[in-house]
Amino acid sequence: MKKLIISIVLVNLLVACASEKPKETVAAPEPVAAPAPAPEPKAEAPVAAPAAPVRAEVDPLNDPNSILAKRSVYYPFDVAAVQDEDKPTVQAHARYLSEHANRKVRLEGNCDERGSNEYNLGLGQRRADGVKKMLELGGANAGQSESVSYGEEKPRAKGHDEASWKQNRRTDLIYAR
Amino acid sequence: MRFIRYVLGLLLLAQASVAGAVLNIEIIGAGEHQIPIAIVPLGGDSKLAQTINEVVTGDLQRSGLFRLVDPTGKSPHELAEVSYADWQVRGAEALAIGTVAVQANNRIEARFRLLDVVKQTGLVGQVVSASEGQVRAVGHRIADLIYERLTGDKGVFSTRIAYVNRQEQRYRLIVADSDGYNEQIVLTHSEPIMSPSWSPDGSHLAYVSFETRHAAVYVQSLYTNQRMVVADFRGSNSAPAWSPDGKQLAVVLTRDGSSQIYLIRPDGSGLRRITFSGAIDTEPNFSPDGQYLLFTSDRGGSPQIYRMPLDGGLEQRLTFGEGNNFSPRHSPDGKSFVFAHLISGKFYVAVQDFQTGQMSLLTEGGWEKKPSFAPNGKIILFASEARGRGILATVSSDGRVKQHMFTQSGDAREPVWGPNF
The missing domain is CATH 2.120.10.30 (TolB, C-terminal domain)
Structure with a gap:
């Protein structure tokens, strides 16, 4: 068991290194040569780690340390453009989608409650559409993403304050399984 | 004054009612000119009369345009039983009376009159009928008649x-x-x-x-x-x-x-x-x-x-x-x-x-x-x-x-x- 933990830590370290590469390659953690027990703990028998490393495809989507683990982008009040700090995230997802043509993602736009329900439905749609456009510019096919809006109908936090509102102004990227 | 017959043609909605969905209503403020009105609970079937009375008084009160004058001690149901002086003393300008009964065909029938206490004349006389289970609709209709006659605007209690x-x-x-x-x-x-x-x-x-x-x-x-x-x-x-x-x-x-x-x-x-x-x-x-x-x-x-x-x-x-x-x-x-x-x-x-x-x-x-x-x-x-x-x-x-x-x-x-x- 100890060995398994160590080897997972090792994989994580490798991925961490990969994602610290210069910016232009932002999203693309290259396939990592992983020691036998791949990310899924119940994969193949736990063969002694150093022996005969197998080159396994690790889906970076499942890597909690990848930028792809970030599945929400956030907005200021009544703004629908993806903010600079979230652009690398969206671009990373764009690159991932372009490299995994069979993958599909659902973009759900949401808003805080400071608007009418219907206005917010339009604003949430505009937010999700903005992410969709950025995914397509980054190489994803149009058919790989679907943008919808919930307006203010599905708040993540329910308070009438900025602490809640800022969590509710977001687009979620939800991958189809 | 004769009664005008009004049959509530409400179609029953296909959906199930929510059992026991009771509301709590709070009223804040009042209209500038409130009309003092006495509503005498209808004679006849007392259970129906009580529900109708609750609906009528609730509707009129919520509008903010009426002040309800307490009818306690006097309960005329027919025109002949009305002594206008009793109501002038209490400050009422209008008086509502009538009776309610369940007909042989199970329909509810309310006979209702609105009287002008100051001029001592009848304003409205109407029979309102509805199918069983629509007793609240009868109350809303009566409230609409009172509201319309006394304010000049169309009532919305039946909407x-x-x-x-x-x-x-x-x-x-x-x-x-x-x-x-x-x-x-x-x-x-x-x-x-x-x-x-x-x-x-x-x-x-x-x-x-x-x-x-x-x-x-x-x-x-x-x-x-x-x-x-x-x-x-x-x-x-x-x-x-x-x-x-x-x-x-x-x-x-x-x-x-x-x-x-x-x-x-x-x-x-x-x-x-x-x-x-x-x-x-x-x-x-x-x-x-x-x-x-x-x-x-x-x-x-x-x-x-x-x-x-x-x-x-x-x-x-x-x-x-x-x-x-x-x-x-x-x-x-x-x-x-x-x-x-x-x-x-x-x-x-x-x-x-x-x-x-x-x-x-x-x-x-x-x-x-x-x-x-x-x-x-x-x-x-x-x-x-x-x-x-x-x-x-x-x-x-x-x-x-x-x-x-x-x-x-x-x-x-x-x-x-x-x-x-």
């Missing part, structure tokens, strides 16, 4: 409202009497329901449901429960509004980009785009004459109210100044519109006169959204919040009388007052 009740992950589209009682469930779903809109004849509701995991517009019959999809294009389909003749709906679609307004027939045919702004254009509402649409748009940089003629003339911005404005709806006489005004983090119910452009706030502010006029233009229904819950609230069109209606559980949202029919 219905629609709203959405949200409880955890359960959304219910509900139709209820104007006082919130007699709830009937039109649709229940685990995904959100929004924006109910009454057809002009009160037979159908258009609404937005997310049941296919995105916003789509449906129209449902309140009598047969049959429903159909009106608009289900990619993106969001929302904000249905009926034209006054019931032949068209204005809807908001994002199929061609941002939220834009389209016209479509209730059967989903004849789609035609009518705004071309690239901004968010939403919440269309037809003028009573069908010539104009009011709508919300952020084309000028922030959400404001606009108006466009449907024959293709110039679109005109109507709200200016600080704050954002949403959810416009015409008054029944077409002379003003009500909307939600957001400023400094609070929503207010506001009205604006078309001619003067003057805006006035009717409420003190809070989470007050989605206002709509009663068919007589005298009361405005809106969504509010109290004690941490979404509630229904009303305010008289002069801002003097307010009431809060607490449903039994969950949050009440998206209310809209139905038509007279």
Whole structure:
């Protein structure tokens, strides 16, 4: 068991290194040569780690340390453009989608409650559409993403304050399984 | 004075009633001139009479336009039993009396008279009948007769409202009497329901449901429960509004980009785009004459109210100044519109006169959204919040009388007052 933990830590370290590469390659953690027990703990028998490393495809989507683990982008009040700090995230997802043509993602736009329900439905749609456009510019096919809006109908936090509102102004990227 | 026969032709809605959905209603404020009226509980079947009395007195009291004079000690039911002096002493200007009985065919029949205590004459004499189980409808009708005769405005107590009740992950589209009682469930779903809109004849509701995991517009019959999809294009389909003749709906679609307004027939045919702004254009509402649409748009940089003629003339911005404005709806006489005004983090119910452009706030502010006029233009229904819950609230069109209606559980949202029919 100890060995398994160590080897997972090792994989994580490798991925961490990969994602610290210069910016232009932002999203693309290259396939990592992983020691036998791949990310899924119940994969193949736990063969002694150093022996005969197998080159396994690790889906970076499942890597909690990848930028792809970030599945929400956030907005200021009544703004629908993806903010600079979230652009690398969206671009990373764009690159991932372009490299995994069979993958599909659902973009759900949401808003805080400071608007009418219907206005917010339009604003949430505009937010999700903005992410969709950025995914397509980054190489994803149009058919790989679907943008919808919930307006203010599905708040993540329910308070009438900025602490809640800022969590509710977001687009979620939800991958189809 | 003879009785005029009035048969309540209410069709029973197909949906099941919500068992024991009792409301708690709070009234704040009073009208400037309150008419003192004594309502004597009807003679005859005492159980029916008690319910009818509760409905009539509740309706009149909530309007803010009446002061109820205590009838204790005197209980005339027939004209011959009335001594006007008894009521003049108590300060009543009007007196309501009558009897109620269950007929052989199980129909409820109330014989009701409204008398002018000052002039000592009869004002209204009417037989109101309804099928068994519609005793509250009899009460609302009597309250309407009293209201109409004494204020000169049409009563709205017999009309219905629609709203959405949200409880955890359960959304219910509900139709209820104007006082919130007699709830009937039109649709229940685990995904959100929004924006109910009454057809002009009160037979159908258009609404937005997310049941296919995105916003789509449906129209449902309140009598047969049959429903159909009106608009289900990619993106969001929302904000249905009926034209006054019931032949068209204005809807908001994002199929061609941002939220834009389209016209479509209730059967989903004849789609035609009518705004071309690239901004968010939403919440269309037809003028009573069908010539104009009011709508919300952020084309000028922030959400404001606009108006466009449907024959293709110039679109005109109507709200200016600080704050954002949403959810416009015409008054029944077409002379003003009500909307939600957001400023400094609070929503207010506001009205604006078309001619003067003057805006006035009717409420003190809070989470007050989605206002709509009663068919007589005298009361405005809106969504509010109290004690941490979404509630229904009303305010008289002069801002003097307010009431809060607490449903039994969950949050009440998206209310809209139905038509007279």
